Amino acid sequence: MIQISNLSKSFTLHNQGGAVIPVMAGAALTVAPGECVGLVGQSGAGKSTLMRMVQGNYRTEGGQILVAGLDVARAAPRDIIRLRRQVMGHVSQFLRVVPRVPTLQVVAEPLLRLSVPRDEAEARAARLLAQLNIPERLWSLSPTTFSGGEQQRVNIARGFVHDYPVLLLDEPTASLDARNREVVLDLIMQAKARGAALLGIFHDEGARARVCDRLVDVTAFTPGLAA
Amino acid sequence: MDGTQNALLVPSTTDTPLLQVTGLTRLYGARIGCADVSFDLWPGEVLGIVGESGSGKSTLLSCLAGHQRPDAGQILFDGTDVLALSEADRRRLLRGDWAYVHQNPRDGLRMGVSAGGNVGERLMGVGGRHYGRIRDTATDWLGRVEIAAERIDDRPSAFSGGMQQRLQIARNLVTGPRLVFMDEPTGGLDVSVQARLLDLLRGLVREMGLSVIIVTHDLAVVRLLADRLMVMKSGHVVEAGLTDQVLDDPQHAYTQLLVSSVLQV
Amino acid sequence: MSDDAYNFAYLDEQTKRMIRRALLKALAIPGYQVPFASREMPMPYGWGTGGVQVTAACLTPDDVLKVIDQGADDTTNAVSIRRFFQRTAGVATTESTAEATVIQTRHRIPETPLTEGQILVYQVPIPEPLRFLEPRETETRKMHELEEYGLMHVKLYEDIARHGEIATAYAYPVKVEGRYVMDPSPIPKFDNPKLSDNPAIQLFGAGRESRIYALPPYTQVVSLDFEDHPFRASKADHACDLCGAAESYLDEVITDDAGSRMFVCSDTDFCTGRQAAGHRGRLSPLSKEIA
Numbered sequence: 001m002i003q004i005s006n007l008s009k010s011f012t013l014h015n016q017g018g019a020v021i022p023v024m025a026g027a028a029l030t031v032a033p034g035e036c037v038g039l040v041g042q043s044g045a046g047k048s049t050l051m052r053m054v055q056g057n058y059r060t061e062g063g064q065i066l067v068a069g070l071d072v073a074r075a076a077p078r079d080i081i082r083l084r085r086q087v088m089g090h091v092s093q094f095l096r097v098v099p100r101v102p103t104l105q106v107v108a109e110p111l112l113r114l115s116v117p118r119d120e121a122e123a124r125a126a127r128l129l130a131q132l133n134i135p136e137r138l139w140s141l142s143p144t145t146f147s148g149g150e151q152q153r154v155n156i157a158r159g160f161v162h163d164y165p166v167l168l169l170d171e172p173t174a175s176l177d178a179r180n181r182e183v184v185l186d187l188i189m190q191a192k193a194r195g196a197a198l199l200g201i202f203h204d205e206g207a208r209a210r211v212c213d214r215l216v217d218v219t220a221f222t223p224g225l226a227a
Numbered sequence: 228m229d230g231t232q233n234a235l236l237v238p239s240t241t242d243t244p245l246l247q248v249t250g251l252t253r254l255y256g257a258r259i260g261c262a263d264v265s266f267d268l269w270p271g272e273v274l275g276i277v278g279e280s281g282s283g284k285s286t287l288l289s290c291l292a293g294h295q296r297p298d299a300g301q302i303l304f305d306g307t308d309v310l311a312l313s314e315a316d317r318r319r320l321l322r323g324d325w326a327y328v329h330q331n332p333r334d335g336l337r338m339g340v341s342a343g344g345n346v347g348e349r350l351m352g353v354g355g356r357h358y359g360r361i362r363d364t365a366t367d368w369l370g371r372v373e374i375a376a377e378r379i380d381d382r383p384s385a386f387s388g389g390m391q392q393r394l395q396i397a398r399n400l401v402t403g404p405r406l407v408f409m410d411e412p413t414g415g416l417d418v419s420v421q422a423r424l425l426d427l428l429r430g431l432v433r434e435m436g437l438s439v440i441i442v443t444h445d446l447a448v449v450r451l452l453a454d455r456l457m458v459m460k461s462g463h464v465v466e467a468g469l470t471d472q473v474l475d476d477p478q479h480a481y482t483q484l485l486v487s488s489v490l491q492v
Numbered sequence: 493m494s495d496d497a498y499n500f501a502y503l504d505e506q507t508k509r510m511i512r513r514a515l516l517k518a519l520a521i522p523g524y525q526v527p528f529a530s531r532e533m534p535m536p537y538g539w540g541t542g543g544v545q546v547t548a549a550c551l552t553p554d555d556v557l558k559v560i561d562q563g564a565d566d567t568t569n570a571v572s573i574r575r576f577f578q579r580t581a582g583v584a585t586t587e588s589t590a591e592a593t594v595i596q597t598r599h600r601i602p603e604t605p606l607t608e609g610q611i612l613v614y615q616v617p618i619p620e621p622l623r624f625l626e627p628r629e630t631e632t633r634k635m636h637e638l639e640e641y642g643l644m645h646v647k648l649y650e651d652i653a654r655h656g657e658i659a660t661a662y663a664y665p666v667k668v669e670g671r672y673v674m675d676p677s678p679i680p681k682f683d684n685p686k687l688s689d690n691p692a693i694q695l696f697g698a699g700r701e702s703r704i705y706a707l708p709p710y711t712q713v714v715s716l717d718f719e720d721h722p723f724r725a726s727k728a729d730h731a732c733d734l735c736g737a738a739e740s741y742l743d744e745v746i747t748d749d750a751g752s753r754m755f756v757c758s759d760t761d762f763c764t765g766r767q768a769a770g771h772r773g774r775l776s777p778l779s780k781e782i783a
Contacts (some may be wrong), residue, residue: 014480015487056469058476068235077455078269087235098429098451099422112433165235169244315638322640337646339626341653344646349651352642358652358718380653 001168001197002031002054007063007221009053009166014201023049027063027221028093033165036188036198038212041219047201048170052216054199056080056169067166069175085113089164091172095143095151103129103146104139107157114162121161128157132183149175153184167191169200185210241304245270245406245438246291251300252289252329253437255387260286264300269403273432273439275453275470277446277485283462284442285410291440292327292408293317304406322352326399330411332391335398336383342369345380349402368397372427389420393427395469400431409441413448425451447488450474458482501581507531511549511704515695523668524636525619530702540573540598541699543615547596550611550695551577556584558592563600563741563758568685570598587759587761599662601683603740603762606692608709614677616698619705621665621675624633641673644716652721661726666713673716674705681715682727682741690712730755735766 007027013019024046031037039047052058053072054065060073070079070088084090089110097106104125111121129139132153138146143154152175159167169188173181179206188211191198202208208215244267253260261283268274277282290297293309302309304324309317321327329335336345346365347355355361366376372393374386383391392412399407412428413421429452432439442447449456449470456473458466458481466479477483499505507529514528533541549558556575561570565587573596574585585594589604596613606612622632625643635643644665651659664681668674676687677696687694687707694707707713717723731738733754740762742755755776757763767776 011476012478014483030457052475053401057471059468059472059478070236070430078272079474080469081454083236086237098426222279244742314634318634318638319639322642340625340646341650343653344650347649348646350642351645352640355642356645356719358649359720361649362653 001033003066004029005064008061022223025223029216031197033195035213036211038208038215040215045219045222088166089159090168092158092170099144100142102140103143167198173204247303249301253297261462271436273453275449275456276442278459282459284459288442324405326404326407328409328412330414332395337393343378345398372397407439498580501551503548508549514704518704519708522711523672523674525703525705530699537700540615541696543596543613546613546695546697555593558595561598564760599678601686603759608691612690612694614696616677616696619698619703665716682725684715733758733773735763735771736773
């Protein structure tokens with residue numbers, strides 16, 4: 001489902017004397033349907049960079065990132081948008097939403113974009129929010145006012161509201177209490193069971209051990225560290 | 228690429244762009260307004276154009292919307308060469324399939340005409356001759372832009388800036404256009420009012436399947452609204468791509484400067 | 493100075509020719525506003541300088557001229573203009589609608605139906621019907637060119653929204669032969685139906701604004717309206733207190749400090765004609781005597 005080969009990337013800082021910083025070279029990995037692969041490596045090794053490249057958030061210099069048959073490294077913007085809407089879900093650590101939009105709408109939005117009827121979309125959003133222990137009285141409020149843990153769970157609900165065939169998980173259990181951590185791990189296991197391909201960064205070693213089938217150490221792809 | 232994987236990604240049903248722009252150039256004497264701008268816009272897509280004052284983004288928008296005639300280049304709307312249209316056809320386009328939201332609502336509204344009349348004008352412009360139906364449609368649209376129905380007979384001069392801007396949007400969208408041009412639609416509004424407007428615009432874009440070209444200098448606005456982004460400097464497009472890609476991994480020196488200049492909150 | 497010192501009908505021949513060319517063009521494109529080189533006339537703007545120039549360009553020595561102001565032959569404006577042409581053209585004048593060949597009017601169409609061969613000349617203060625909502629002349633010309641008349645209905649919409657009905661009572665906009673929207677000058681909307689299919693030639697002159705427009709005989713003229721708020725030619729719901737006419741346009745006259753009032757025909761020729769034929773109204777001197 002995800003096939004990455006010979007990936008390379010560097011940053012050029014035009015406003016700092018044009019410094020060129022190579023951050024990735026020769027990266028390769030695959031994730032099969034129903035499989036969860038965890039990225040590991042020391043801080044700064046490029047886990048987030050790789051995730052962002054798969055998501056299409058960072059540009060790729062060389063190599064290939066096939067997601068559901070689309071080469072994200074070369075695809076036109078609108079194809080990547082289509083991929084993100086239909087195929088590739090994403091749970092990030094940061095919540096980026098229009099202030100004042102109610103939480104229920106924030107979570108339902110990915111479904112509305114897929115033309116799911118509003119009733120059905122909101123019902124699924126409500127089910128996930130309840131599962132993730134967001135009190136119902138908060139659903140009509142904007143998540144921008146929530147605590148970090150609550151925002152994290154809204155993000156997770158948004159990521160799992162549609163049965164994406166591919167899911168990118170960036171620290172999904174960070175800043176969660178034990179009870180909600182269990183819920184999230186359950187959601188991940190369910191996604192695997194239905195055949196989704198998952199690629200994630202988990203600092204939570206217990207969680208990593210429970211959900212990941214394989215680990216890939218990105219240090220091997222980091223120029224200067226690999227040697 | 229195997230068959231099952233490929234089937235996951237549903238091919239787009241609209242494989243022709245709504246708007247195709249090639250080599251658009253507008254000069255002011257020796258000075259460049261905008262030069263050699265090319266892009267495609269697909270149905271349902273929101274394209275942001277950012278750049279500082281004088282970067283040519285407003286010139287580009289006014290050439291696209293037919294307010295100025297470019298010196299060179301081609302604009303195809305749904306396959307039709309817009310620049311070759313007669314003035315009558317071009318103005319019909321502006322009343323029907325296209326809409327233009329001005330930065331200052333005073334430029335886009337008739338301040339001496341009631342809110343209902345402002346919204347109804349485009350309906351009457353395309354032949355609406357039933358008062359009751361025009362009024363019902365206007366009432367419905369005021370509701371959609373969150374203006375209370377009982378304000379329908381008030382003039383826009385009695386409205387707050389945010390309400391005026393929402394009224395302008397209702398006035399523009401009432402005939403169900405396919406392409407909307409927006410020039411700094413949130414400029415001059417309080418931050419809280421901006422958020423409300425952005426939310427409203429996002430909802431309308433999704434529900435109506437609108438294609439939008441939005442010019443702004445506010446990167447937060449394009450991050451929330453635009454699918455794709457073009458960055459302009461000195462009349463040229465220096466970078467274009469997915470909005471979050473351009474903002475999070477800017478390639479051009481100018482874009483890097485622009486992004487790093489924004490205060491984080 | 494002797495009256496012989498004036499050219500026939502005051503204006504010089506070249507000027508009249510210029511106005512006639514404009515008139516012919518206006519007749520060829522019914523409802524279209526034709527610019528013309530309006531002259532200074534020996535009367536102030538607003539007193540009918542446009543109408544007077546059109547009348548001057550139309551008059552021949554054999555014509556019989558009638559001038560009315562709000563329907564009346566005996567008001568200052570009507571009397572002055574009539575005298576002006578008596579002096580400068582030496583034409584015969586009349587108060588009778590039926591006898592006149594040229595009728596200059598301010599704000600009314602005579603009640604007596606016009607006939608073929610007659611010319612009705614309107615005095616027009618503001619020829620542009622779109623101006624109230626779109627002040628830019630360049631833009632309104634473009635709107636006429638491209639038949640973008642939605643704005644005209646915005647004005648009627650505003651009327652209904654504010655007053656519950658189309659409150660425009662005079663200068664009510666019309667569409668001519670399905671093409672140009674035209675201001676019929678400030679005639680009461682009661683007169684609008686008479687614009688259409690009229691056997692007479694109708695000419696409109698706006699002196700200050702240098703515009704002429706026209707309706708050739710039997711032109712179709714439709715008053716703008718909404719399907720659910722159709723045009724109605726309204727008048728005061730009374731009969732004339734002098735001649736008893738129930739179907740004529742009436743002026744309301746306050747008769748004392750206590751607020752007593754009477755309604756009389758605005759068309760004085762029509763009213764006196766009826767009275768001469770023996771018709772009587774509520775307050776006619778004769779009907780009082782009888783009582």
